[in-house]
Amino acid sequence: MVTFETERLLLRTLKTEDIDSVLDFWGNEEVMKYCAGAGSREREQKAIAFYINLQNEKGFSPFLVSLKENSEVIGACGFNPTENDYEIELIYHFGQKYWGKGYATEAANACINYVRDNLKIKKIIASTDPRNNVSKRVLEKLGFEFMGMKWFEDTKGEEPYFELNK
Ligand SMILES: CC(C)(COP(=O)(O)OP(=O)(O)OC[C@H]1O[C@@H](n2cnc3c(N)ncnc32)[C@H](O)[C@@H]1OP(=O)(O)O)[C@@H](O)C(=O)NCCC(=O)NCCS
Structure with missing residues (x-):
């Protein structure tokens, strides 16, 4: 399992047992309103299985925070x-009570x-719903460059489409 940390956060690869935790954000309409909508339990179980496999095969996936x-x-x-x-593609979804910190x-x-540090990836990309100003601000703070509409x-x-070049 991959784990890493920041000053305040622990990040690790997803596990099958994380389904209840991820439904708090991936299953939440308000969190997912700009990102394909809230997922059902079944959809998110499939997503976790897909991400476990992706991590094993490619070395990246969304990490549980x-x-x-x-x-x-x-x-x-x-x-x-x-x-x-x-x-x-960089993605991030957080429970509403943790926003703005x-x-x-x-x-x-x-x-x-x-x-x-770990992968031979040349480029990280991101896109947001045009109304998602918070996400655009996060990308700006991370050093992403706005490349135009795609x-x-x-x-x-x-x-709006963004790139972070190494
Ligand atoms: C987008 C999201 C991940 C941001 O999380 P967060 O932890 O609140 O983000 P941060 O606190 O690191 O940064 C938010 C920035 O946006 C700014 N911001 C907040 N509301 C804003 C608004 N309405 N317009 C513009 N900027 C805004 C904050 O002030 C902060 O910038 P600052 O540090 O310069 O003050 C969170 O809101 C979320 O999970 N949203 C739902 C999922 C989503 O939209 N994901 C992204 C697209 S896939």
Whole structure:
């Protein structure tokens, strides 16, 4: 299992038993309103299985994030694959009560450092719903560059598209 930490957070690879924890954010309408909507238990069980396999095969995935001070699970942050092997997509989703405390930026920075130190990935990309100003701000703080609007087939719309080049 991959684990790493920041000043306030512990990050680790997902396990099958994490289903109840991840439903607090991936199963929450408010958290997922700009990101494909809330998932059912069945959808998120499949997602966890997919991510465990992805981690084993490629060495990256979304990591479960918890607070060091009390072990509470607060969200997930890490990477999805893209159609190209040399680039991956940064994603982050946190329970609503943990927003606005700098956790997303802190977790994402650690995930980016993990990739830089351990994997031969050339580029990290990200996109957001055009209305998701908080996510755009997080990407800006992480050093991502806004590349313009890009068409996405899954959402059938244009989204602000960002890249972080190493
Ligand atoms: C996006 C999300 C991960 C941010 O998490 P977070 O821990 O609150 O983020 P941080 O505290 O690290 O940073 C948030 C920044 O946005 C700023 N911000 C907050 N509300 C804002 C708004 N309405 N408009 C612009 N910026 C805003 C904060 O002030 C902060 O910037 P600062 O440090 O310069 O003050 C969290 O809101 C979330 O889980 N949202 C739902 C899932 C989601 O949208 N994920 C991203 C797309 S896949």
